[in-house]
Amino acid sequence: MAKEKKVFFFSAGAFVFLLYILVAAQPIPPETVLVNNWLKDLESDFNTEENGPSAGSFVVPFVLGGRFGYAGAGGELILNKTREKYVSVSEKYWSEYDPAPEELVIQKMPGDEEIRISPAKGYPVFLDGRIFIISKDQCSLSELDEEGKTIWNYDFEAPITSFDAAGGCVLAGTLDGMVELLDGEGKTVFPSYAPSARITVILGCRISSDASKLALVAGIDQQRFLFLERYGDNDYRVTYHEFLKGQPFRRELHMAFINDDSTVVFEQEEGLGIFDVKTRTKTTLPLDGTIQALDETGEDGLLFLVTAGKSGNARKRLIVLSLPGKVLINVPFTGENTFLARRGKELFIGGGMTLASFSLDRM
Numbered sequence: 006m007a008k009e010k011k012v013f014f015f016s017a018g019a020f021v022f023l024l025y026i027l028v029a030a031q032p033i034p035p036e037t038v039l040v041n042n043w044l045k046d047l048e049s050d051f052n053t054e055e056n057g058p059s060a061g062s063f064v065v066p067f068v069l070g071g072r073f074g075y076a077g078a079g080g081e082l083i084l085n086k087t088r089e090k091y092v093s094v095s096e097k098y099w100s101e102y103d104p105a106p107e108e109l110v111i112q113k114m115p116g117d118e119e120i121r122i123s124p125a126k127g128y129p130v131f132l133d134g135r136i137f138i139i140s141k142d143q144c145s146l147s148e149l150d151e152e153g154k155t156i157w158n159y160d161f162e163a164p165i166t167s168f169d170a171a172g173g174c175v176l177a178g179t180l181d182g183m184v185e186l187l188d189g190e191g192k193t194v195f196p197s198y199a200p201s202a203r204i205t206v207i208l209g210c211r212i213s214s215d216a217s218k219l220a221l222v223a224g225i226d227q228q229r230f231l232f233l234e235r236y237g238d239n240d241y242r243v244t245y246h247e248f249l250k251g252q253p254f255r256r257e258l259h260m261a262f263i264n265d266d267s268t269v270v271f272e273q274e275e276g277l278g279i280f281d282v283k284t285r286t287k288t289t290l291p292l293d294g295t296i297q298a299l300d301e302t303g304e305d306g307l308l309f310l311v312t313a314g315k316s317g318n319a320r321k322r323l324i325v326l327s328l329p330g331k332v333l334i335n336v337p338f339t340g341e342n343t344f345l346a347r348r349g350k351e352l353f354i355g356g357g358m359t360l361a362s363f364s365l366d367r368m
Contacts, residue, residue, distance in 0.1 A: 014301050039352065047072045061349055064096040064114065066126035069355040070342035073099070075114065077361060078351060083115065092245040095131030102128065111136065111153070120153040132170040139165060139329050146177060148191065157191025165258050172216030178207020183222060186212075186241070195239045200224070200231050200246075209258040213266040218282065220269045222260065228253040230278060230287070245285045251275045259296045263292065263303025268328060270308065272296045277310070290330045294322065298345035300352075303328060305365070309352060311343045323354065 030051035047069065064075040064083055073092050074084035090101045100111045106125040113119065120136075126147065127140040136149040143164035148156045163181035170176075174194060175187040182205025186194040199205065200223040219233040219241060232245040251274030260271040269280040276292035294312040306328045316318035321343055325334040340356030347353070352363045 010335070013174065038366055040366050042351070042364055044284075044359060044361045045076070045080060047074075047082075047085055047358045047360060057249040065094060065346050065353050066096055066099065067344050067346070067347060067353070067355060067360060068092055068094060069344040070358060072358065073101075075099075076353065076362075078348070078362075080362065091128070092131045092266060093131055095134075097134055098128045098129075098131045098136060105141070106304075109138075109334050113151075114160070120149075120151070122149070122153050132168075135170055137168075137170070137175075146175070148175075159185070159187055159191045161185065167210045169211045171212045171214050174212060174216040176212040176219060178210040178221065178223070182206055184210060184219075184221060186216075186219070194242055198241070199234075200229060206257060208254055208256065209260040209271060210263055211260050211269070213262050215266070218262070218266065220260065220262065220271070220272075220280070222249075222258050222271055225253045225255060228273070230273075230280070232269065232280060232282075232285070243354050245280070245287070247287055249273050249275075249278070259299045261299060261301040261303075263301060263308060264306060264328060268303060270299070271304070272299075277330075281329060288330050290326070292324070294320075297343050300345060300347045302347050304347070304349065307333075307365070309345060309347060309354075311345050311354075313343075321356070 046270060053296055055291030064077055066075055067073060071088050072085060073088050074086055074096055076082055090103055093100050097114055098111050099114065099340060100109060101110055108121065108123040109125040109129055111120040111129055127138045130137045130139060138149060139146040145160045146168065147158040150156055153351060154209060161177065161179050162183065163179040166179050166180050168177035173189045177185050182199050184198045185205060188194050200221060204225040206225055207223050208223060211220045217235045221231045223229050223231065228249045230247050231243055231251060233241040234244050235241050254274065256273040267282050269282065273276045273289065275289050277290040278287060279290060280287045292312050294314040296310055297313045298311040300309040308326040308328060310324050312324060314323045321338050321340055323336045323338065324332060327333050338356060342357060344360065350365045352365065354361055
């Protein structure tokens with residue numbers, strides 16, 4: 006029995022052990038190293054709500070394979086639950102719900118306080134510390150307060166395909182290729198915008214932290230990247246655009262403003278698109294495979310991402326970039342499921358049923 010247990014733990018942590026040997030032993034860049042902090046097996050470390058975060062520490066929400074929850078900076082699992090339904094998680098809220106929910110229960114973190122919404126009008130999404138509900142037909146969006154009361158509701162002409170929230174605003178793109186920017190009261194900030202494309206659809210949209218800049222990927226034939234900047238109070242203008250090469254995606258893309266809004270990174274068929282906001286120049290970093298997880302901070306000029314090989318999803322690579330696009334580390338590993346998040350100097354990575362933490366330390 007003891008032997009079987011040892012084999013189980015080795016199997017669960019093998020991929021992180023490989024990362025530790027190949028990554029933590031290497032500098033990234035020469036004055037910075039990754040130091041392993043802790044490793045948790047989510048199937049065996051099952052004492053869930055009994056643990057609390059360390060004083061003054063933060064929590065990281067995770068969804069990894071058949072489990073979801075929160076891990077503290079010190080490795081404590083504040084919540085570690087089996088995923089039996091659909092799940093939405095953020096640092097402030099989490100919810101598990103049916104495909105066609107009659108009632109929504111939104112849990113507040115930390116503690117047992119909850120918000121009940123009945124009848125449920127859609128599905129919860131948590132962004133920018135706020136609670137949003139997307140209707141079941143995906144054609145309307147609502148924001149709720151912390152008591153579950155509707156602050157505003159906005160109806161779209163077509164289903165929402167991508168949306169983001171930051172700087173007190175909401176940016177949403179729809180299946181018919183329209184883009185809407187709404188303020189904190191759900192009112193249109195500037196007239197609806199439609200990037201030209203032969204087959205219109207918005208596959209990615211992001212908003213900077215102060216809502217002064219917008220980034221879009223639009224169209225299927227052919228896909229186009231657009232960057233807009235605010236001029237005056239209610240006017241946004243395209244200051245850069247580019248038609249993207251390669252086969253177009255037909256799904257929502259990984260996309261983010263990173264490194265204090267100085268860079269936009271986004272997924273494209275040729276690899277990772279990297280747009281420098283200051284110089285308004287764009288480069289493409291070729292990748293072997295598709296992006297599975299993306300660090301949405303890019304702090305200190307370092308960007309972490311996980312890709313999956315085109316030959317099979319179990320074959321993964323952890324890639325570390327020094328912006329604007331120099332590859333520092335490219336490490337292969339195997340795992341059906343992946344998770345990646347970053348909080349300042351702490352990197353959290355998961356594979357299979359194993360979650361681990363690394364620190365970015367100066368030599």
